[in-house]
Amino acid sequence: MTARPLTLGLTGSIGMGKSTVAAMFADEGVPVFDADAAVHRLQGPGGRLVARIEAVFPDTTGPQGVNRTALGEAVLGDPEKLRRLEALVHPVVAEERARFLAANAGAWLVVLDIPLLFETGGDAGVDKVVVVSAPEPVQRARVLARQGMTAARFEAILARQTPDAEKRARADFVISTDCPKEETRAQVRGLIACLAEASGR
Numbered sequence: 728m729t730a731r732p733l734t735l736g737l738t739g740s741i742g743m744g745k746s747t748v749a750a751m752f753a754d755e756g757v758p759v760f761d762a763d764a765a766v767h768r769l770q771g772p773g774g775r776l777v778a779r780i781e782a783v784f785p786d787t788t789g790p791q792g793v794n795r796t797a798l799g800e801a802v803l804g805d806p807e808k809l810r811r812l813e814a815l816v817h818p819v820v821a822e823e824r825a826r827f828l829a830a831n832a833g834a835w836l837v838v839l840d841i842p843l844l845f846e847t848g849g850d851a852g853v854d855k856v857v858v859v860s861a862p863e864p865v866q867r868a869r870v871l872a873r874q875g876m877t878a879a880r881f882e883a884i885l886a887r888q889t890p891d892a893e894k895r896a897r898a899d900f901v902i903s904t905d906c907p908k909e910e911t912r913a914q915v916r917g918l919i920a921c922l923a924e925a926s927g928r
Contacts, residue, residue: 732758732828732837733926734852738844739859740888741881742870744904744911748859749840751915758831759838765823766816770795779815784808796875803883817847835928836919845889845897857918858898860891861905 737752737759739745746763753759769776770793780798781788787798802808824839831837838857841849850856861869870881895901902914922928 732831732834733922734828734854735836735838735922736844736850736853736856737838737840737859738842738850738856738894740866740891740894741842741884742866743859743861743891744869745840745842745859747904747908748857748902748911748915749838751912752838752919754912755916755919757836757838757919758827758834759840760824760827762820762824762839762841765820769816769819769823776815776819780812783811783815803880809887813847835926836922843888845894846887850897855899855922856897857900857902858891858894859902859904860895861903863891865905866891 735752737745737749739748746761749759749761766776768774770780771777772790772792774792777788777792780793784798784801787794787801798812802812828837839849839853841847844850844853844856867881870876871878900918902911902918904911
């Protein structure tokens with residue numbers, strides 16, 4: 728049987744520093760599939776999802792692709808509309824992920840950076856789960872500092888996400904980001920070394 732890469736699912740709630748940690752894995756030479764970046768690409772100018780989204784949610788796209796603010800306003804707080812959007816997006820992102828895995832079949836370790844890993848049942852399709860976490864006050868301060876973010880929007884986003892405490896309880900590994908970046912980087916390097924040793928690399 729051909730060996731396949733060890734698949735690490737990377738997730739974390741909004742404002743926890745997941746993108747920073749994903750970049751640290753990439754810095755260490757680990758191939759990273761960024762689900763959010765894939766969605767941006769698919770919804771950008773000429774993206775495969777633009778026409779499909781416009782057909783279901785009129786006036787949410789333009790020359791630059793999907794207007795994420797308009798689309799967010801169209802679906803936020805409406806579970807049925809959100810389900811319809813996810814039914815459009817998730818299968819196409821899954822195709823992109825499959826292409827990434829095929830392209831990196833020779834790697835010993837790959838990271839799938841998926842914000843809604845638990846929420847979409849994606850944890851069943853990875854070997855190990857890493858949750859990026861920080862205390863709630865740190866998370867809140869980071870998110871509310873973002874341009875255009877409001878407390879109400881933050882709460883609406885949190886309501887869609889599995890609580891951080893539950894994510895940590897279900898994780899195989901937890902990486903903390905309420906510390907200097909180099910300390911977080913040391914956690915990433917330590918985890919890669921641990922996985923390499925465990926898999927005989």
